Amino acid sequence: MNKTDMPVLNLRKGKEESLDRFHPWVFSGALTRMPEPGKDGIEEGDLVKVAAADGRIIGTGHFQIGSIAVRMLTFDQNETIDSSFYSRRLREAYTLRQTLGLPDNNTTAFRLVHGEGDFLPGLVVDIYGPTAVVQAHSPGMHFAREIIAKELTEIKELDIRSVYYKSETTLPYKAQLDARNDYIIGSFLGDTALENGLKFRVDWLRGQKTGFFVDQRDNRALVRRYSAGRSVLNMFCYTGGFSVYALDGGAREVVSVDSSAKAISLTEANVELNFPGDTRHAAEATDAFKYLDNMEAGRHDLIILDPPAFAKHRSALHNALQGYRRLNARAFEKIAPGGILFTFSCSQAVNREQFRLAVFSAAAQSRRKVRILHQLTQPADHPVNIYHPEGEYLKGLVLYVE
Numbered sequence: 001m002n003k004t005d006m007p008v009l010n011l012r013k014g015k016e017e018s019l020d021r022f023h024p025w026v027f028s029g030a031l032t033r034m035p036e037p038g039k040d041g042i043e044e045g046d047l048v049k050v051a052a053a054d055g056r057i058i059g060t061g062h063f064q065i066g067s068i069a070v071r072m073l074t075f076d077q078n079e080t081i082d083s084s085f086y087s088r089r090l091r092e093a094y095t096l097r098q099t100l101g102l103p104d105n106n107t108t109a110f111r112l113v114h115g116e117g118d119f120l121p122g123l124v125v126d127i128y129g130p131t132a133v134v135q136a137h138s139p140g141m142h143f144a145r146e147i148i149a150k151e152l153t154e155i156k157e158l159d160i161r162s163v164y165y166k167s168e169t170t171l172p173y174k175a176q177l178d179a180r181n182d183y184i185i186g187s188f189l190g191d192t193a194l195e196n197g198l199k200f201r202v203d204w205l206r207g208q209k210t211g212f213f214v215d216q217r218d219n220r221a222l223v224r225r226y227s228a229g230r231s232v233l234n235m236f237c238y239t240g241g242f243s244v245y246a247l248d249g250g251a252r253e254v255v256s257v258d259s260s261a262k263a264i265s266l267t268e269a270n271v272e273l274n275f276p277g278d279t280r281h282a283a284e285a286t287d288a289f290k291y292l293d294n295m296e297a298g299r300h301d302l303i304i305l306d307p308p309a310f311a312k313h314r315s316a317l318h319n320a321l322q323g324y325r326r327l328n329a330r331a332f333e334k335i336a337p338g339g340i341l342f343t344f345s346c347s348q349a350v351n352r353e354q355f356r357l358a359v360f361s362a363a364a365q366s367r368r369k370v371r372i373l374h375q376l377t378q379p380a381d382h383p384v385n386i387y388h389p390e391g392e393y394l395k396g397l398v399l400y401v402e
């Protein structure tokens with residue numbers, strides 16, 4: 001669609017304020033009227049211009065049905081959204097990773113595009129060696145997937161030879177886009193990636209998210225630092241990232257727990273890949289709360305709690321905070337004196353202060369002496385756009401429990 005016939009959506013008076021501060025979301029309530037796809041000459045995923053009440057054009061974005069009606073791609077009136085736009089943005093994303101030293105000889109798994117944090121709302125790209133896994137969270141990015149895939153392969157330094165598209169579960173169900181998970185470019189080239197020198201099998205075909213949680217890389221390295229001689233419990237282990245680092249750091253024993261049997265076998269495979277035949281590791285497919293209830297007090301002196309997002313939406317906030325409090329209370333009750341607790345929340349709806357308060361209540365309930373050693377977040381390849389504070393989603397505390 002060329003610039004002249006692009007639909008213009010008008011904001012109600014005063015609703016341009018957050019956009020003028022470069023916040024990339026336009027909520028449906030901010031529009032004078034939410035257009036009806038199919039009727040108003042507009043379809044979900046189309047490019048639209050957004051105008052202030054006085055008619056001033058603010059920028060261009062992807063339209064979709066839902067509480068976020070437009071995700072802004074540019075605040076430059078003259079910037080056209082075409083293949084060279086994606087090429088520029090992807091190159092900027094790569095330049096940042098280059099600044100971070102990613103990839104290198106020890107780390108080939110990292111995030112290249114972190115949605116709003118890379119000025120590409122609705123798009124996530126994780127890199128595993130020669131393979132890029134692309135995830136669209138908006139219909140607009142779904143329609144742009146072929147261009148994105150091609151432009152990824154144009155970043156010659158990355159040498160991406162295979163692009164897997166995985167958006168069956170991330171696109172709005174009602175948009176009926178029928179997005180099939182499949183290779184857009186190339187085919188399977190192997191599934192072993194490196195993170196801080198450790199090897200991981202990444203199953204993007206069947207795994208959660210893009211197959212691996214690349215956002216815990218720095219925090220796993222911190223676990224490695226504290227593991228020597230300790231008895232480690234890695235709760236919600238998924239592919240066993242923290243377990244492998246703990247073994248590498250010289251843990252006396254490591255127990256990995258996840259309710260999913262599939263996760264347990266992925267963990268065992270990754271442990272075997274790095275430490276064949278190592279008898280320090282055991283894994284159990286069971287519910288986290290059940291394991292902690294049955295666990296002998298003092299058994300473990302390093303515990304990692306990295307649960308799935310308890311609150312997917314703001315409406316679930318109260319229950320989520322209760323969940324964090326209950327889970328952490330059990331860990332405080334059972335961790336050995338002199339123990340170290342790594343506790344995380346990846347719920348975007350829960351902010352840092354709320355999470356800290358939930359952990360604080362859990363600590364008080366146990367009456368233990370607890371001190372904060374580190375306050376953790378997501379790594380730098382998951383940058384936060386300063387105009388979009390919602391992008392800071394991963395929160396962690398490292399606590400010393402006497």
Ligand code: SAH
Pocket residue numbers: 212213216235236237238239240241242257258259260263286287288289306307308
């Ligand atoms: N720590 C992991 C990521 C955790 S993802 C990493 O570093 O890669 C969350 C995991 O929690 C999933 O594997 C899921 O199967 C598991 N899970 C969800 N509910 C659970 C429960 N009640 N008890 C145990 N595991 C659970």
